Amino acid sequence: MREALKGGYFVKRLTVARDGEQAMAFLRRQGPYADVGPPSLVLLDLNLPRKNGREVLAEIKNDRSLRHIPVFVVSTSTRDEDIAAAYDLHANCYIPKPLDLEGLIEMGRLIEAFWLKMVVLPSAALPAPFPPAKVNSRIRPLASRRIS
Numbered sequence: 001m002r003e004a005l006k007g008g009y010f011v012k013r014l015t016v017a018r019d020g021e022q023a024m025a026f027l028r029r030q031g032p033y034a035d036v037g038p039p040s041l042v043l044l045d046l047n048l049p050r051k052n053g054r055e056v057l058a059e060i061k062n063d064r065s066l067r068h069i070p071v072f073v074v075s076t077s078t079r080d081e082d083i084a085a086a087y088d089l090h091a092n093c094y095i096p097k098p099l100d101l102e103g104l105i106e107m108g109r110l111i112e113a114f115w116l117k118m119v120v121l122p123s124a125a126l127p128a129p130f131p132p133a134k135v136n137s138r139i140r141p142l143a144s145r146r147i148s
Contacts, residue, residue, distance in 0.1 A: 013039075015036070015039070017048075018049070019048050019049040019050040019051065020048040020049070020050055020051025020052060020053065020055060020056045021050045021051050022050075023042075023044075023048070023051075023056050024051065024056060024059055027039070027042070027060065027066055027069075028063075028065075028066070038066075038069065039069060040069070040070075041069065041070050041071075041072065042060065042069055042070070042071045042072070043072050043074050044056060044057060044071050044072065044073050044074065044091075045073075045074050045075065046073060046075045046077070046082070046086070047075070047076075053073065053075075054085065054086075054089060057071055057073065057086065057089045057090070057091060058089050061089060061090040067090075070092040070093070071090075071091050071092050071093075072091070072092060072093040072094075072095055072104070072107070073086040073091040073093065073094045073095065074095045074096075074097060074099065075094070075095075075096060075097060076096070076097045077096070078096050093107055095107070
């Protein structure tokens with residue numbers, strides 16, 4: 001899966017967390033991740049050790065500095081109640097395993113097109129190290145690309 005994602009359209013840098021606590025440390029740029037920039041997308045397995053995926057999803061979506069990051073839940077469960085629970089926690093997408101990598105890449109294209117061209121965030125919603133001027137300078141080159 002890592003190699004397929006690295007070769008895909010929308011993954012420039014891939015970081016894999018071993019558990020939910022490490023994932024939150026990465027997202028909050030704590031400890032060894034202090035100098036790492038924020039991800040543009042989170043692929044989240046619900047079955048994580050130390051802190052499960054539902055807890056991680058809730059923390060992401062309840063944190064003002066993280067809630068803007070799209071979260072794709074990836075799970076072996078296709079039960080309606082699990083899917084509904086993920087969307088209740090504000091997951092942006094629910095993808096059942098085994099993963100359809102072409103479908104995932106297409107979903108990434110759609111999210112990028114929507115997010116970069118249509119979603120406007122108030123400056124209060126952006127993480128502190130990324131004031132609007134820096135965010136806009138990063139978005140303009142991407143937004144000008146035609147995504148088919």
